[in-house]
Amino acid sequence: MSTEMNMNVKPELNLKIRHMRKSDVDNIMRIEKKAFNSPWHKDGFKSELTLNRFAHYFVLCSGSRLIAYAGMWVIIDESHLTTLAVDESYRGLGVGKLLLEFMITKAYQSGAVRMSLEVRPSNKSARRLYAGHGFVVRGKRENYYPDEDAFIMINDELDKWAKESRRRLNSVFGK
Numbered sequence: 708m709s710t711e712m713n714m715n716v717k718p719e720l721n722l723k724i725r726h727m728r729k730s731d732v733d734n735i736m737r738i739e740k741k742a743f744n745s746p747w748h749k750d751g752f753k754s755e756l757t758l759n760r761f762a763h764y765f766v767l768c769s770g771s772r773l774i775a776y777a778g779m780w781v782i783i784d785e786s787h788l789t790t791l792a793v794d795e796s797y798r799g800l801g802v803g804k805l806l807l808e809f810m811i812t813k814a815y816q817s818g819a820v821r822m823s824l825e826v827r828p829s830n831k832s833a834r835r836l837y838a839g840h841g842f843v844v845r846g847k848r849e850n851y852y853p854d855e856d857a858f859i860m861i862n863d864e865l866d867k868w869a870k871e872s873r874r875r876l877n878s879v880f881g882k
């Protein structure tokens with residue numbers, strides 16, 4: 708699967724996924740500040756892109772508009788989803804699901820057999836998205852967020868979910 712691809716799922720949106728660039732960070736911050744109570748600083752994204760050799764960050768664009776992004780670390784056979792967010796105006800359209808499926812597929816292609824993430828217990832939409840893709844709550848990190856603990860969710864059947872995701876992405880992309 709190539710990194711850059713056109714999606715046919717909603718042809719009118721003209722969706723495309725590509726690697727995140729430093730020049731994307733201002734547009735990412737526009738989404739980040741609305742999506743999270745404790746947003747990352749823009750330098751966090753910049754250092755991930757320039758200093759972290761385990762980092763894999765992607766953006767999803769509708770035409771030329773950046774509408775979603777996600778990042779992960781892949782270290783040998785382990786992957787960790789560090790962030791995933793969709794512009795408020797584009798939620799509920801299946802964009803988050805596509806991007807998660809893309810990240811699962813990429814992680815597996817990079818050698819990961821497992822993916823972990825932290826999520827707010829109060830974040831019902833995200834928990835449902837992850838639970839629908841094989842992630843199970845396996846623990847809790849106390850005081851992870853300034854105002855809330857985090858659930859640790861793990862998918863340790865990444866091979867199975869990558870195959871499912873790949874099948875769906877291929878059908879969406881017409882490959």
Ligand SMILES: CC(C)(COP(=O)(O)OP(=O)(O)OC[C@H]1O[C@@H](n2cnc3c(N)ncnc32)[C@H](O)[C@@H]1OP(=O)(O)O)[C@@H](O)C(=O)NCCC(=O)NCCS
Pocket residue numbers: 742743790791792793794797798799800801802803804805825826827830831832833835836839
């Ligand atoms: C969580 C988030 C990424 C979902 O993106 P999205 O594009 O709106 O989600 P999708 O339309 O692809 O929906 C995928 C699944 O998410 C769940 N979901 C999405 N919106 C939901 C809602 N309002 N209520 C309950 N479940 C919801 C559902 O399981 C849905 O699948 P289904 O429709 O087959 O049931 C998005 O709401 C977001 O950016 N939130 C703010 C940032 C965030 O919380 N990121 C996660 C950090 S851990």
